[in-house]
Amino acid sequence: MNKHEIRLPKTKVGQKSFKKIIKAGKLLYGKAGYNSTSINDIISKAKVAAGTFYIYFDSKLALYLYLLDEYGHNIRRTATEATRNCLTRYEMEKAGLKAFIMYVKEDPLAYKLVWESLFVDPVIFKEYYTNFASSYINHLRPYVENGEIRDDIDLETVSYILMGISNFVGLQIVFNEKATENDVDFVVEESMKLLNEGIFKKHRT
């Protein structure tokens, strides 16, 4: 028996309650953290009847997994939309990086939700990033084959590096409360310089 299942609402009233629970969960997991948040806290914050939570979610883990999954989908959809008209992998990395940073700039809870999995269950954390890396490798490989990306570099390492750059340059922007879209464009440009030619002068030929 799976105790972490979710059941999507079938009525408009149900959708409203479902959304309230999602919103409350995001707020509370983001603020106090998963381990410190009880189902009662969520019910109380969402202002739904006590039994309503269980109509949709088996447990607070079920709600957390739903939120993490939703976030993963959002990030991927945002990246897909942003890169739709790109002709080269260079353009795709650039547009994807900007889209990621703009997303976390609007919703810094994104970091909390993913990194919180370290405390919810390290297996979830590992799966989140290993799945993301696998997907990244598959997206990069055709560009090694068509000659845009060098063929003498390990794509798994490149995938983790690209995830690291997105996440940390994202933090650079999130830390600056006054950051504008121009600032995002700036750090994206600087990141692309590095991806393009590295940072060292004398080693470049």
Added chain:
Amino acid sequence: MNKHEIRLPKTKVGQKSFKKIIKAGKLLYGKAGYNSTSINDIISKAKVAAGTFYIYFDSKLALYLYLLDEYGHNIRRTATEATRNCLTRYEMEKAGLKAFIMYVKEDPLAYKLVWESLFVDPVIFKEYYTNFASSYINHLRPYVENGEIRDDIDLETVSYILMGISNFVGLQIVFNEKATENDVDFVVEESMKLLNEGIFKKHRT
């Protein structure tokens, strides 16, 4: 009145109790997380008398801040030792990256401790990385001046990128339970290729 002060032990017996508390705190903050861990949990895990905790720490936040500070010092000391005999910034980045990954490979709690600050107090999280970035910028600048690092790239962005690479290539190794020092050397080499020349072929000259 500062409620987050710590007082170091002055006797050998005191040092023993202090170490027990440190060890218990690290274990519990790392497992359940800061918010779910009470001082009683720590006292009980450390097997010290109830009042002993307060001889050294004003609060559980004081203990957390001590652990975070200790970790920050360890990481910097490890990097300093590893890079002591390096003649170029290239060699320093390479040795520093390896030292960081070897450190988190031995002690994956390192990630938890730092990222947990998002839930303890986002200000601590922000300060941890902004301080680290400032220090990184200061260490990079002389190598822009001596011509080893290109002078047409923003050093703040480079600092966040380098932190991102360390953290995520570190995860790549931590996720692989069978990873050896050879595997660490491999991902370090691949990362240095990227820092050296980027990932794109056609944009390289």
